[in-house]
Amino acid sequence: MRAAVVTRFGGPEVFALSELPDPEPGPGQIAIDVSHAAVGLIDVFIRQGDYRDRPGLPQPPYVPGLEVAGTVRALGAGVDDVRVGEPVVTLSGTGPAGGYAEVEVVDARLAVSLAGAGVDPALAVAALPNATTAHLALTEVAHLRAGERLLVHGALGGLASAFPGVARTLGAGAVVGTVRRPSLSKARAAGFPYDDVVAAEDVAALETRFDIVVDPVGGQVRTDSLEVMAPLGRMLLVGNASGDWPHTVSTNALWYANLGLLGFNVGAYLAARPERGRPAAVAALAALRQGLVPIRTETLPLAEAGEAHRRLVAGGVGGRILLTP
Template identity: 35%
Template sequence: MRAVGVTEFGGPDALTVVDVPDEPLGPGQVRLRVRAAAVSPTDTHLREGAYAGRDPVKTPPWVPGMDAAGEVVEVGEGVDRVAAGDAVMAIVVPTGAHGGYREDLVLPAGSVARVPAGADAVAACTLPMNALTARLALDQMALPPGSVVAVTGAAGAFGGYVVQLAKADGHTVVADASEADEQLVRDLGADVVVRRGDDVAGRIRAEFPDGVDGLADGSVQDALVLPAVRDGGKVATVRGYRGDGTGRVEVLPTMVRRYAENGAALDRLREQVESGAATLRVARTFAPEEAPEAHRVLAAGGVRGRLVITF
């Protein structure tokens, strides 16, 4: 089976098409014929070797990718969520050659859900990882309906889903955006839009002088955003940041691996796409051989929507 991976960690050109064996199918698992895999920043970190120390597999190739979509080929004993032939999307926790950028992939049944009605594999693969991360961020903050939630990096994949899911949860949303992205962020559902930048906390406080109840830091500004949040408020972070040590606000590192087998959350996200509460955004597609270019485009910044490798 073809996959896109690295045999030596490095820059985008380290990515190459490699041959990998089929993975064995066990009880409670699903075999997926992958048609599309979304590209995300965490894939670039894996490519560079940032996760090599925690990966139990120490031999190449290493295959990135945390999102995939395609068709179910077969299911293991005890699986009734999906059946052979179903069009599905999935979240992947990469280890060694087990990653989303491969044609044949075996996953726990809880990591797989049917694609939203009317969506193809390319669009569907853009949903699982970032939307589940957004869902986890909101679930960890556990704010009552009617709370004020701030979102940085709101035009990005994670931030955009936080905006949409927070609105669906009944919150007031204040989000940041560049001038070019302001309409996009408003269209996602933000009630208030402030200009992005290092001073975003001050801009948020200008709109909400008492501070917001919660903040999802999609732009990874860490300590810079804490002043936007009221005393006792909550901040969801996405790169392990744990706060400034003062305890004035509760900082909640958001690790999507915790939700990687949360089939109920995946099903809910599918329903929210079908209802229009969440949207699928594709920026561009690439053949497997073009994966290095996909990583270069991502690194250049400014991508709105997801880059997708198609098989």
Template identity: 35%
Template sequence: MRAVGVTEFGGPEALHVVDVPPEPLGPGQVRLRVQAAAISPTDTHLRSGAYAGRDPVKTPPWVPGMDVAGVVTEVGEGVDHLTVRDTAMGIVLPFGSHGAYREDKVLPGDSVVRAPEGADAVAACTLPMNGLTARLALDLIGLSAGQVLAVTGAAGAFGGYVVQLAKADGLTVVADASEADEQLVRDLGADVVVRRGDDVADRVREHFPDGVDGLADGSVQDALVLPAVKDGGAVATVRGYRGDGQRGLRVHPTLVRRVAEDRPALDRLRRQAEEGVLTLRVARTFPAEEAAEAHRVLERGGVRGRLVLTF
């Protein structure tokens, strides 16, 4: 079974095609013939060995990837929401050789739903991980319609979904952007756009002097952005930051593994993509054999939309 992974942790050049055994299918599981796998910063961290200490598998190869889409080829006992030949998308929690960068993937049935109508596998694979993370972030922040949410990293995949989902929830959104990305972020639905940077909290306060009700920190600025939020407000972070304990701020690390088998949430994202609430953004595709170059492109920065490996 062909996959793309590493046998030694390192830079992008460590990625290469590897042979892995097929995964057995059990009750409640789904097998996909993978057509596309999206690339995320989490994949580059796995490739470099940042997560080696927490991986239960200590022998190579290690296969990255958290987003996958393709054709259902087999369903286990108890799976009734998918049938063979459906185009489907799913979220993967990678360990050992069991990441998304492989041509055949078995997943829990509750981690897989049909692809949005009209979307091919390349577009569909951009939604599960970032979409579920964005939805979880908003649920943790817990704002009500009419309240104000700030979003950093709004031009990115996670931040863009937060903006669109927040608007669908009836929130007022203030988001950051570079000059080049300002129109993109406005098109995503932001009500107010401020210039990105280390002083983004000050720029948010210029528009909302009392501070915003909540903030989703997609740019991973951690303590730098906390001053944008009013006392007692809520913050969602994406790399484990837990705040400084001051001003009664409620800081929520957003760990997508908590919702990796929340099929209703994933299916709701599918429907919102079909309704045009969410935009599936593909920046560029690469054959799986060119995964190293795809990682180089991602790590150079400035990518808008998702890079996708095709199988």
């Protein structure tokens, strides 16, 4: 099979298109003929070496990619709930890598069938893993209640943009997004089910108080958000796209204002509780079918994995980049 291999930690130039042996599924696994592989910021951070000392994450040479769509190619021992030829999409947390290839092997428990779902595979891999993350974060961590108000930072991002639609299916009240000021007009025209999109630079001045803040951005906007959280508000920390790793939040500010910061890393969560993935994905599919996650996709060939990473880091993608073998 062909695969885009990270040959060493570094910039996008470290990719090499290589021929590798076709992987075979072990017990409890399936092999997938990949039609689309999603490119995520986590792929960028790992490729750059940001997590090089983190146990369980890959060391070069390795094949990146956590989320793919395709058809089941082969079944490992003990797998009896999917069939060869069935269309599937994988969820985040299926392993450290492997999706930027013509064939990927994954834990069968984290592959979701698309048979009869009425969802295009490209949309499924672009939106369903993130929508599943949103569903798990809102139901099992933030414990969203009907009528509660949400503030979602990085409103155009692949992960953030899944939250308003899923929140709507769970009965949320107002949902407001934020982006940097130059992206306001694009965000307001993107079609996501926000009640409004505002400039992230103006967050601290908002008059509305929010029960849940979704923050995949980090940095100063995280601290600014404390000013607009309602008593007993919960902030979901689901990323650090700003790259501001040294930033900290005052724990005394949390205590004084009755606020909570809750980290949610879906990969680690599903690695520990893989049985939670499929039920959440089935629930999240409702948002996709209702058109509540109208994410834009851009497709590049597998050989241009480095270019995909360049575009993602440069910003302005406004959706998700997919690689096709």
